[in-house]
Amino acid sequence: MKTILADLILSAARAVAPDVLLPPLSIDRCRDPRHGDFASNAALVLAKLVGRSPRGVAEALVALLPADDRVARVEIAGPGFINFTLSAGATLGTVLAVLQSGHGYGRSPAGSGARLQVEFVSANPTGPLHIGHGRGAAYGAALADVLEAAGHQVDREYYVNDAGRQMDILALSVWLRYLALGGQNPTFPPNAYQGSYVSDIARSLRERERERFDVPVCGTLLEAPVPDDEREEYLDALIEHARMSLGSAGWRIVHAAGLDTILDDIRADLHEFGVEFQSWFSERSLTDSGAVDRAIERLEASGHLYRKEGALWFRSSIFGDEKDRVVERENGQRTYFASDIAYHAQKLERGYDRVIDVWGADHHGYIPRVKAALTALGFDAERLEIQLVQFATLYRGGQRAQMSTRSGEFVTLRELREEVGNDAARYFYVMRRSDQHLDFDLDLATSQSSDNPVYYAQYAYARICSVFRQWQEANPGLAWSPPAQLEALSPLVEPEELALITELARYPEVVASAARAREPHQIANFLREASAALHAWYNNHKFLGVSPDGLEVARLTLAAATRQVLANALHLLGVGTPERM
């Protein structure tokens, strides 16, 4: 409808100002229903260009506006806005359009947009997902679904950091716990993984492999803690020691015990959360396939690398980064950044029009160096888009529910899901802009009242279901179906009904806008507003057994259309649609 009106106003504008290069003219929904359905600022924008008063331009535009039976009234208001009021037919047509499109209402035709990849969560498989990862999961999943609804082809990917130092530290942690279970008592470094899940993994490793990895530990392993500034070097030395003690085959098994267990747990956790991926991309596969070597060689060949103090540096500063970055450490190990260069290059080579990475906001400083690397490799860095997600803070009883990563006792996503349920968790995570801190109110998320926005929307859906259940009881054996003729909806004249229809009509615009801005929270806002319109209508008017005859059919049809739109919006956020509450 918006584009129809835009075309009308554009053709009038061309006639009014034939010699002028037209600036963009906007058509927006009116905030105040008394103004009509849509408003255009065309006269205000054109006034100066054609040297006439805004109201004068508006009058000329209106006079030249092509007739259209979808427009009932055109008025000039305020400083020169042109307000459109839709005809009853155009308004009521939305209701039938919703029911005809069903699940597809609000969706653009598939394939009309670009081919996209959304990479999200991608947490290191060194421990269970925590509440910060949860927000990335909920945001990424909703974003991907919204983009898909807007017509894009979307692949969802989890980048598995299964190589590198952090995984080695995990393997070491598992082995040390394993040794402790075998009666030895090596010192457990404070910067190794402390969580109790590490001991669980060690226990099942021992059950499966018995004493196979019980290597007598050397003296240094039993020594007192090292000074703080040598802790990392000490950890690296311990890893080296473990590798040698266990041999490469043994080390691989311990390594895999940690990785597989935790990755399985993450997969299950996300699956239960309603978050699915098309691919789980292994970092190690980049190393194994030589992709990292090739990326480094390409940078080397194009003169973007240099040696300094034993390390290999990428000259990212000439591409806008603050300073140059190390890709290969002094000890010969590649940095995380090295595989990330290869990974992103590889993603762009896969042919996506655009690759969207969802990162924790603490990684924002990382953006310039990745883009620098892509530019250096000859890619258009604009094809990589980073969406940052701020962390969430939990509140319980008005108090901050503190999490401490140091002790390994942090709040996991699973614990949160168990406390508030998947629906509330999914909704709360995305109801605010993702790039802003989120105060997650646990009490509110579990409260069964209209204060709770999830219940508020789900209750609107359930109420409609309840009405239809009762219609069915009164009409046993009949199957409800919407009327085929628009005239059947003409009894819908109440202000609450027209307001609700307006909500249904703007849903496709909301989906498109949320996709364009990468802001699923717009869907959450819409759900609140559409639910409010339903509740207001429900409280003031009865649906069943009303007279005259056609009124019940008309109201049930609007109710059915509303239920459809609520369901479509809730699905986009991964929130369930309970038929009774």
Added chain:
RNA sequence: GUCCCGGUAGCUCAGCUGGAUAGAGCGUUCGCCUCCUAAGCGGAAGGUCGGCGGUUCGAAUCCGCCCCGGGACGCCA
């Protein structure tokens, strides 16, 4: 110090590619169930949109400077 993100009602936040009288929820307060789910609805009070300049017919929105809060600045990931 450099960079990023914020500052809108008592609280939590929408609104930000400029548009009409700045919105929602909570909280406060006054009402509404013999009626399809009160897990709901309606009314009232509550604002210098951090400050000062600028651009514009028009600024919460764009630009500049300043104040305040949070975060990032490793041969970690």
